[in-house]
Amino acid sequence: MPRLIPAAAVLALAALVAASPVAASKPATAPGPVFTPSELPYPFSSAVQVGDVLYLSGQLGAEDGGGKVVPGGIGPESEQMFKRISQTLTQHGLSFDDVFxxxxxxxxxxxxxxxxxxYARHFKPGRYPARSAMGVxxxxxxxxxxxxxxxxxxxxR
Incomplete structure (x- = not known):
């Protein structure tokens, strides 16, 4: 049978925790999300920073201006996609070394x-980001x- 803790003991413990200097100090609040508008005429941000993480929107192998995909298939599209991602990273003072x-x-x-x-050419061996890949x-x-x-x-800071 479980032992019940008297209510007075619970209240006394709560009072001790509330009076501790750790509980009295307020944690520093991080700024809210910082949005980087997209240059493209679509309703999304190219990146959003939350805390120490920069979230980049998905990029395609689109020509500059974003109107159509570069011709030639997976190779040219992938290279153009990496170029566009690199531009966004550079805009934020980052590189592929910072991608996790x-x-x-x-x-x-x-x-x-x-x-x-x-993909492997754009990252240092041994420092490949965690990755998911899926067919759509x-x-x-x-x-x-x-x-x-x-x-x-x-x-x-």
């Missing part, structure tokens, strides 16, 4: 080996690949 998580969306999983070859039913603008990333960006 990627999600990859492929219109055809048969492109996975070719994509992996290109369709991507915007008829793209073959899209990737979103998370990067570490310490806040200025």
């Amino acid at each position: 998580k990627c999600s990859v969306f492929l219109a055809d999983m048969a492109d996975w080996p070719a994509f992996n070859t290109i 039913n369709g991507l915007a603008l008829g793209a073959r690949v899209e990737m979103e990333c998370w990067a570490h960006k310490p806040q200025k």
